[in-house]
């Protein structure tokens with residue numbers, strides 16, 4: 026068996042990853058890194074490949090792709106019973122569009138620097154979030170390493186993913202879709218319950234984070250600490266749309282959470298109920314709808330970092 030099991034998503038970054046892989050493969054061979062490689066050919070393929078590889082005895086996974094591929098592999102880790110997750114390891118050579126997860130935990134965006142990480146094998150162990158949600162009438166569960174977004178954020182992500190599927194995307198896609206859908210979107214009512222508290226609010230957007238960044242570099246959950254055992258929650262309450270445009274810079278540096286229309290708190294568990302369906306994205310992947318139940322597994326994922 027080889028040392029690393031590498032999963033390459035050739036579709037990441039609108040298909041640009043295919044060319045990037047050639048460069049990465051050359052460099053890995055130069056460094057005499059021992060690996061087996063497989064390309065994904067469809068959505069959730071990385072998930073089933075991961076489970077099969079763990080069954081075969083692999084413990085070290087390297088992803089060449091974006092946050093969506095990382096999410097599928099992590100869901101493979103936590104959905105199998107062949108190996109304890111504490112013995113598994115994940116690394117990333119980012120070839121995605123947003124590459125938001127690695128910004129918090131310390132994975133270089135530059136592919137050469139990301140390959141250098143393999144030389145030192147420094148490991149950081151972070152928390153893993155999970156959310157129970159619905160797909161039509163069926164309850165489903167998804168683990169996440171970065172951020173889960175709902176309300177306006179899920180709508181912008183859905184539009185961004187549609188343009189990704191047509192290979193029309195860039196790191197600015199989220200921002201462009203945010204601006205173009207802003208005036209069409211209406212805030213929704215929901216009941217948020219956590220730690221014996223209950224908030225009944227009209228919400229514009231919401232994020233539940235293990236890490237800080239989403240949307241291609243926006244600090245949506247600016248105070249998140251990935252190994253503190255807590256979910257950080259940002260709620261943007263209903264507000265005039267022109268305020269969003271006016272404060273857009275504050276989304277990038279995270280200072281928007283100090284505004285009076287934002288609630289920010291930490292919790293281990295959270296549930297969201299609503300009359301209307303509220304949509305969900307997790308690590309940039311568009312999923313189902315409310316009701317939602319969030320939880321966390323403390324210090325559960327070993328990550329190769331710089």
Ligand SMILES: Nc1ncnc2c1ncn2[C@@H]1O[C@H](COP(=O)(O)OP(=O)(O)OP(=O)(O)O)[C@@H](O)[C@H]1O
Nearest residue numbers: 037038065066068090091092093094121122123124
């Ligand atoms: N061969 C393939 N063809 C089409 N889609 C694929 C293929 N392999 C994987 N996918 C899907 O591509 C989607 C996007 O992948 P990924 O998140 O890795 O890249 P990205 O969207 O460019 O990056 P980021 O999430 O960091 O912005 C995932 O939903 C994944 O399941």
